[in-house]
Amino acid sequence: MAEKNLESYDHPSQIEPFLIEESRPVLIDLMGLAHELCLESARLDAKFHKHTAQGLEALVAGVNCYYSNLIEGYRILPIDIDKTMQDTARFDADNDYQSLASAHIFADRWAKTQQLTQANLPIFPQEIHRLFYQHLPVRMLTLKDGSVMTPGAFRQREVCMGGGLSPKSEYLPILMSRYAEVYGWRLECAGKGGIFRLTSIVAAFAAHHRLVWIHPFADGNGRVARITLDAMLRACGVSGTALWSMSRGLAKRADSYRSLLVQADQPRPGHLHDSGRLTERALAEFCRFGLQVGIDQARLMANMFDLSSFGERVHNYFRHVRKSMLRPESAYLYMYALTMGEFERGEAARLTGLGERTARTILSKLLAEGFLVSETPKGKVRVGFPVHAMPFLLPDLYPHGDIDITEQALRALHTSNS
Structure with a gap:
């Protein structure tokens, strides 16, 4: 011009x-x-x-x-x-x-x-x-x-x-x-x-x-x-x-x-x-x-968010990627919250098939890391999407190099939130 x-x-x-x-x-x-x-x-x-x-x-x-x-x-x-x-x-x-x-x-x-x-x-x-x-x-x-x-x-x-x-x-x-x-x-x-x-x-x-x-x-x-x-x-x-x-x-x-x-x-x-x-x-x-x-x-x-493929990624994440820090039954709580919207804390044992104390521990860890979210300390819980898990759960959302997180960083995160 x-x-x-x-x-x-x-x-x-x-x-x-x-x-x-x-x-x-x-x-x-x-x-x-x-x-x-x-x-x-x-x-x-x-x-x-x-x-x-x-x-x-x-x-x-x-x-x-x-x-x-x-x-x-x-x-x-x-x-x-x-x-x-x-x-x-x-x-x-x-x-x-x-x-x-x-x-x-x-x-x-x-x-x-x-x-x-x-x-x-x-x-x-x-x-x-x-x-x-x-x-x-x-x-x-x-x-x-x-x-x-x-x-x-x-x-x-x-x-x-x-x-x-x-x-x-x-x-x-x-x-x-x-x-x-x-x-x-x-x-x-x-x-x-x-x-x-x-x-x-x-x-x-x-x-x-x-x-x-x-x-x-x-x-x-x-x-x-x-x-x-x-x-x-x-x-x-x-x-x-x-x-x-x-x-x-x-x-x-x-x-x-x-x-x-x-x-x-x-x-x-x-x-x-x-x-x-x-x-x-x-x-x-x-x-x-x-x-x-x-x-x-x-x-x-x-x-x-195709339920079949997303659910598979969720189960793999808890069973393999986080197996040393989070129980594999965590996947049941996460997927239930995703599909149903929310659930009462007291349902954790029924949903995981575990004892009350173990189920409460799993629930607490998921809440601490943001996989589950609640408006009040005793209120119902709903699903969350913590960024540190996105490379595994939603791998195409961000460029891999900008969101990769090491095992050491995951352990530090887990410890600080526990």
């Missing part, structure tokens, strides 16, 4: 088109993918009791944190993310990665408490940005020019992204207002169901690109945009229980993700650069990519 084209984005109308026009044949294909995404996500949701889904949602929140930060070049170990999730106030001034993990978990948890609507979309990205950055040390808010970023505030300088300039900072308020107007309306339409819901799901992916392209903040735009995308999909009735990770899929195909984002930044072919209309074709290709990534991730998670 010529240099004068790089500097042409100086008017709010130039962010158009926001949506794929209804007359375009490609929209029918995209709606088909949106329908498939709804089906795959619903099938995954239907696999789990609500209490099991609660534990899995917590695991996926850590997955989101890991992969969304990985896209930005920050490799935060899952074990460290898990520690952060146990203590939401771990804004460690001496550990930038720990601080980033805390910031992401904090902002993402808040987002999940919100029902994204036309009314609150105008302030949603700013609030996510504010919550993400407000507790970080000043050095992590300091930009290359020495200025300090204000959490939640629009950038005050020009930036070059994807080979071209992002919109001028003076136009950010009106651009974001137009963004919220168009996509907020689509969120309202999603509630009507049918084709309105499907077109709104497609629009959520278009909105993701347009938010990244507007680049409203000096830093953190990608992570804010991915949290916002998740919230938009939930508002459209997709992944309401958050059991699969969009960020994981985008990170696994990071080169394509970045390339398609850049392609959708370009002016529409055949138009003069001063008309400022962005390419609709490339926007449609980005939406196709995003929808397919979502389908793949929902399907992958469902496959990982």
Whole structure:
């Protein structure tokens, strides 16, 4: 693109088109993918009791944190993310990665408490940005020019992204207002169901690109945009229980993700650069990519929880990997909690076929390591998904090198929790 084209984005109308026009044949294909995404996500949701889904949602929140930060070049170990999730106030001034993990978990948890609507979309990205950055040390808010970023505030300088300039900072308020107007309306339409819901799901992916392209903040735009995308999909009735990770899929195909984002930044072919209309074709290709990534991730998670293969991994784990520290009967309690949602502590003996004292000991060890979770010291227990067991139970969830745990580390963990 010529240099004068790089500097042409100086008017709010130039962010158009926001949506794929209804007359375009490609929209029918995209709606088909949106329908498939709804089906795959619903099938995954239907696999789990609500209490099991609660534990899995917590695991996926850590997955989101890991992969969304990985896209930005920050490799935060899952074990460290898990520690952060146990203590939401771990804004460690001496550990930038720990601080980033805390910031992401904090902002993402808040987002999940919100029902994204036309009314609150105008302030949603700013609030996510504010919550993400407000507790970080000043050095992590300091930009290359020495200025300090204000959490939640629009950038005050020009930036070059994807080979071209992002919109001028003076136009950010009106651009974001137009963004919220168009996509907020689509969120309202999603509630009507049918084709309105499907077109709104497609629009959520278009909105993701347009938010990244507007680049409203000096830093953190990608992570804010991915949290916002998740919230938009939930508002459209997709992944309401958050059991699969969009960020994981985008990170696994990071080169394509970045390339398609850049392609959708370009002016529409055949138009003069001063008309400022962005390419609709490339926007449609980005939406196709995003929808397919979502389908793949929902399907992958469902496959990982095929009861036959997952149950086999669970039994192998307790019988072989942890046989020196945990009884093989632990598998019975774990699988019962997974499939039934919860059980009374007093049922442990019946479920394992062991004596009361031995069964209570097994139960206590499983609770200590997070395989079982309870809201109160004597309450019912439900299934948990401790990160240190994921290389064995869900081996494709994280890269092996980032979550491998040694026998010595397992013993230390077991001892500290006993």
